[in-house]
Amino acid sequence: MKQPISRVQHGFTDYSYIPAVATAPETVGFTDEKTATTLCRVLAGNILLTSLFTRAEWGLVRAMPYKAHLMADVAVGAFAASAPWLFGFAENKRARNTFLVAGAFGLMAGLLSRPEEMSEVGATPAPSNE
Template sequence: MRIIPTRIHGMLDYATGLLLLISPYLFGFSRVGGAAQYLPMIMGVAIIGLSLVTDYELSIAKLIPMPTHLAGDVAAGALLAVSPWLFGFSDRVYLPHLVIGLAEIGAGLMTRTTPDRAAFAGHHS
């Protein structure tokens, strides 16, 4: 059931990207290092970068189709969710990676695949 409008998804993208960038410091695992620390940060940058070039209301260049963006969200969320066990740091930290990863999967699966074109023109329906 795709109930999340693309405009809301865009807001979630930028917020999630920022959250991932600061998560090692916010959730206290910045000293763990390795994949535990750097994977969320890299994914945060990637989410923001992808969002800037996705064909939806909150981007600066409409290059990536929304279905492609959403597939990337699901794949990135899956990687993030399993990363503590895949990369062997689950004994030190796992909850932020798991929760944010599952949220990313959910957002990818529940967001509409086409943006509201009226929003592109700045009209409000």
């Protein structure tokens, strides 16, 4: 399957996901669900850190390989989708549905992004073995 999301586009998705998830308890209306609210902040912080440390045009430190970033996105997406049941807030429809959407978004971003590493010198993708 050809992944339609480029590395640069992936960066845009990350940096839009961060504020959306961080502010979801207020915008969606589940601040009374303390565990879900805390997890939103943790998820947003996790994506912020991995984005800042990813070896990509939008990374600040550029230490983490982009493929590792994509694997982290998939793992965080699966975690987010299962969090309502793991942490006991599945009965709260707003919180549960927010986490299902955030999880689906993370899974899609990780699985539908082309895994082309940035070259050491610039923004050119490294040759692919595919």
